[in-house]
Amino acid sequence: MYYAYHNFLEDLKVLKQKVEEKIGIPDAIVCIARGGMTMSHMLGLAWNIRAVYSLNAISYSDTKVQSSLIIENMPCIRKEHKKIIILDEIVDSGVSLSEVVHKLSTNFQHATFYTATIFQKNTAKIKADFFIREPNEWVDFFWETDLLEDNK
Numbered sequence: 001m002y003y004a005y006h007n008f009l010e011d012l013k014v015l016k017q018k019v020e021e022k023i024g025i026p027d028a029i030v031c032i033a034r035g036g037m038t039m040s041h042m043l044g045l046a047w048n049i050r051a052v053y054s055l056n057a058i059s060y061s062d063t064k065v066q067s068s069l070i071i072e073n074m075p076c077i078r079k080e081h082k083k084i085i086i087l088d089e090i091v092d093s094g095v096s097l098s099e100v101v102h103k104l105s106t107n108f109q110h111a112t113f114y115t116a117t118i119f120q121k122n123t124a125k126i127k128a129d130f131f132i133r134e135p136n137e138w139v140d141f142f143w144e145t146d147l148l149e150d151n152k
Contacts, residue, residue, distance in 0.1 A: 030100075
């Protein structure tokens with residue numbers, strides 16, 4: 001399934017509203033690269049948050065098959081950041097998000113972490129605190145495909 005920018009923009013507006021209604025505006029954002037980067041950039045601007053951290057949680061190979069989980073580039077979250085939203089585009093198995101939440105919560109006990117995603121599979125081992133859609137097939141995001149189409 002192709003997920004276009006106009007769908008992303010509308011879903012991000014809804015996600016933003018859900019977060020604000022439940023927890024207010026976060027103090028900081030942690031994006032899971034690469035999928036959460038586009039979300040964190042736009043929400044960081046919308047919420048006027050400059051404390052945007054990123055980390056890598058790599059669990060898919062180029063063949064769309066889950067491989068071993070690698071987490072790299074753990075951020076150093078400042079003490080004044082108490083309410084932090086972790087952003088990723090999709091929760092598939094939930095393994096990556098679960099491990100990221102565990103590591104961040106363990107390393108930064110001064111903060112409360114919330115999770116937000118656009119797509120949430122109902123079979124995942126963890127549910128994001130905030131999500132919009134439940135996918136029933138593989139999702140090809142516009143940021144994954146649109147620039148590549150010129151190379152075909």
